[in-house]
Amino acid sequence: MILAVDIGNTNIVLGVYRKRELLHHFRLSTARQSTADEYGVLIHNLFHMSNISFKDVEGVIISSVVPPLVQVIVEMCVRYIGKDPLLVGPGIKTGLNLRYENPREVGADRIVNAVAAVEQYKCPLVVVDFGTATTFDCIDAGANYLGGAIVPGLGISTEALYQRASKLPRIELEKPKKVIGRNTVHAMQAGIIFGYAGQVEGIVRRIKQEMNAPVLKVIATGGLATLIAGETDCIDEVNPMLTLEGLRIIYDRNQ
Numbered sequence: 675m676i677l678a679v680d681i682g683n684t685n686i687v688l689g690v691y692r693k694r695e696l697l698h699h700f701r702l703s704t705a706r707q708s709t710a711d712e713y714g715v716l717i718h719n720l721f722h723m724s725n726i727s728f729k730d731v732e733g734v735i736i737s738s739v740v741p742p743l744v745q746v747i748v749e750m751c752v753r754y755i756g757k758d759p760l761l762v763g764p765g766i767k768t769g770l771n772l773r774y775e776n777p778r779e780v781g782a783d784r785i786v787n788a789v790a791a792v793e794q795y796k797c798p799l800v801v802v803d804f805g806t807a808t809t810f811d812c813i814d815a816g817a818n819y820l821g822g823a824i825v826p827g828l829g830i831s832t833e834a835l836y837q838r839a840s841k842l843p844r845i846e847l848e849k850p851k852k853v854i855g856r857n858t859v860h861a862m863q864a865g866i867i868f869g870y871a872g873q874v875e876g877i878v879r880r881i882k883q884e885m886n887a888p889v890l891k892v893i894a895t896g897g898l899a900t901l902i903a904g905e906t907d908c909i910d911e912v913n914p915m916l917t918l919e920g921l922r923i924i925y926d927r928n929q
């Protein structure tokens with residue numbers, strides 16, 4: 675078995691693979707003050723509850739966009755799983771040609787998403803990941819990673835209204851029945867959800883123009899992908915496990 679770990683700003687997602695099959699996946703909240711021992715206990719317990727054991731883990735691969743947690747998770751792997759993990763970063767074979775000005779600057783999660791998308795779909799492609807930030811990653815017909823766009827995530831946007839406007843409450847991210855809200859909660863939900871769908875459409879339209887690619891497959895992933903995909907025609911497919919798949923593929927390419 676291999677263990678794939680995606681350290682995001684909100685969640686740490688773990689996937690346990692046997693060959694190409696995802697056997698289990700777990701989601702932990704990203705706690706920047708937690709220690710290697712604390713993560714060890716948590717992950718050990720999750721394994722135990724799923725009837726799997728650290729002894730069966732042959733290798734670990736990690737992608738992280740939270741630098742202070744890398745060492746913590748690496749230490750956890752070495753101490754409890756007894757494996758030196760592979761880190762997605764410089765020196766790792768991804769099979770992608772990164773056209774970012776400084777390839778070291780691209781978030782590892784974005785690279786991993788792009789690798790999975792190129793493997794599973796036909797280029798040219800756009801990957802939209804609805805996480806803490808929403809990222810757009812563009813891959814051309816020659817499988818070159820071109821870059822993309824980064825916008826505030828749905829959670830951040832919703833939280834900002836609550837934090838900065840005294841009379842605006844914290845709301846559930848649910849789709850309202852109408853765009854014309856007749857109470858504060860519905861008005862906020864309408865603005866955030868329909869506005870976000872419009873934003874995605876606008877960015878995808880511009881990407882198509884700039885890439886000169888009228889036919890472009892758009893893949894969405896991340897916790898809130900389904901919610902937004904339901905409100906726009908510009909998303910062709912939702913693939914919730916895209917990041918874990920990408921980690922599994924990169925692990926195999928580096929054996």
Ligand SMILES: Nc1ncnc2c1ncn2[C@@H]1O[C@H](COP(=O)(O)OP(=O)(O)OP(=O)(O)O)[C@@H](O)[C@H]1O
Pocket residue numbers: 681682683684685686804805806807827828829830832845846847896897898
């Ligand atoms: N139902 C909801 N209501 C309000 N906020 C939500 C809801 N679901 C998710 N969020 C927020 O949306 C953001 C994205 O959540 P998601 O679970 O997609 O994160 P993620 O993919 O784990 O992100 P990352 O990889 O950046 O950690 C987070 O800030 C989260 O707190």
Ligand SMILES: CC(C)(CO)[C@@H](O)C(=O)NCCC(=O)O
Pocket residue numbers: 682683739779780781782783784805806807809824
């Ligand atoms: C944009 C996020 C926060 C999305 O998780 C992450 O990919 C990141 O920190 N990226 C670094 C900046 C960049 O990709 O250009």
Ligand SMILES: [K+]
Pocket residue numbers: 682783803804805806896917
């Ligand atoms: K993510």
